[in-house]
Amino acid sequence: MSDTDVLVVGAGPTGLALGIDLARRGIAALVVERGDELFPGSRGKGLQPRTMEVFDDLGVLEAIHAAGGGYPVGMIWRNGERLGEHHIADRAGPTEDSPYDEPWMVPQWRTQRILLERLEELGGEVAFGREVTGVTQDGDGVTARFASGGPVRARYLVAADGGRSVVRRAVGVGMTGEEVDPLPTLVADVRITGLDRDNWHFFPQGEGAEDLLAVCPLAGTKDFQLVARFAAGTEVDLSLEGVRRVVAARSHLAAEDVTEVRWASEFRPRVALADRFRAGRVLLAGDAAHVHSPAGGQGLNTSVQDAYNLGWKLAAVLGDGAQASLLDTYEEERRPIAARMLDLSTSVHRGETRRGGATRQLGLGYPGSTLTAETRTAPGPVRAGDRAPDATVSGVRLFDAFRGPHWTLLALGASVPAPPAAVRLVHGPAHRTYGTGLFLVRPDGYVGWAGDTPAGLPEYLARFGGR
């Protein structure tokens, strides 16, 4: 007997996004969180365009839009003078196929609140004050033990418990990585007077990176996120007095201009990748599986997309009778992407790459996956494995058609088959973004199968269960 189908350990962005995806699919899931409340800091404040698309599908985009704003232009200061602007990210501009063009800034604590509200709206819940201390598994399920309170038994367990994952250790999965930067870094949410909220303020000192100070207004709040780096071996003081000292020493502001420290933490940028993303009935997602440097803003985004890849697969196995081996494709698809995004974050951190197109995560896909089947003789611009772009087909906006837990079949300039009841059909003439053919779009917005005719389509769909 299981208490629940899926136990999700950790109510960070990964656990909450997965909780939402499972709840809207009617899968019994419980999210357990060690803390008594959600994480309070702003750290992962940059939501990439692909994550905005995922949030659109999960039903939180409007709230996320209302809670944040675009990235401010950087301003370089020296001796109290504005030296000039610094553009942090290359701008793309919205297009029909990619409507969300730039990273959207929302403090992580607020993103998490919005996700929790959505989870609760869907009937899901987070059990706070529940710290997992151990995990054992057998052929039928997983048992988690807690620092206090009784054990929970589940058919699957997802470790979304962050970079220091207890679950990852409990199931014996190693993590290989290195420190990207030996310099201790302070990150704090502060209230400051005397700085405008239109710019991300940079106060470079000399040539060295160790005395960097950057102060970014956090859209939708009265706070700024302050980041300061220190020489190796420095004891970082997280108190109001400590933050005031750094600001007074490195900028034209007076110590008293810092009026409040609302949250502060010290970290050392690290890059690491779990050796496996699955150990039997335990799956690792988010920071539990990959830890990034914050540069480039990829950690939270890659994490949310792990959850998005996993949710529909767990539901297919638990609810629709798909083979459990479908879950192997989670590691197959997500681990190489995590490795790529880690390389990208590290390269942005080292100043070798700008925050450009790749950081938006719109070009990622699963072309080599065993779930990808391109059967057309002459594929056009969108191929199986690619992200399914937005477009308007016969007056239907595709992102509206994709929204929800179902699969979608696009028939573009091709004969229109009768799809199974659970697959939504959109048809129209050949489209310049897609080309011609039948495109079966997975619940997570990637083209799984593409064909000139429906031959092979029923067999393909059968792999995902009976619904």
Ligand SMILES: Cc1cc2nc3c(=O)[nH]c(=O)nc-3n(C[C@H](O)[C@H](O)[C@H](O)COP(=O)(O)OP(=O)(O)OC[C@H]3O[C@@H](n4cnc5c(N)ncnc54)[C@H](O)[C@@H]3O)c2cc1C
């Ligand atoms: C300074 C900084 C800036 C960043 N900027 C960005 C950015 O701009 N963009 C970006 O994409 N990413 C950024 N990141 C990274 C981002 O914050 C993380 O990638 C993201 O939080 C990962 O989410 P997660 O849910 O996997 O893990 P976490 O957010 O770490 O959540 C894990 C949760 O699990 C809980 N937990 C831990 N152990 C247990 C246990 N044993 N039992 C129960 N619960 C447990 C924790 O309390 C926590 O709530 C930044 C990180 C830092 C430090």
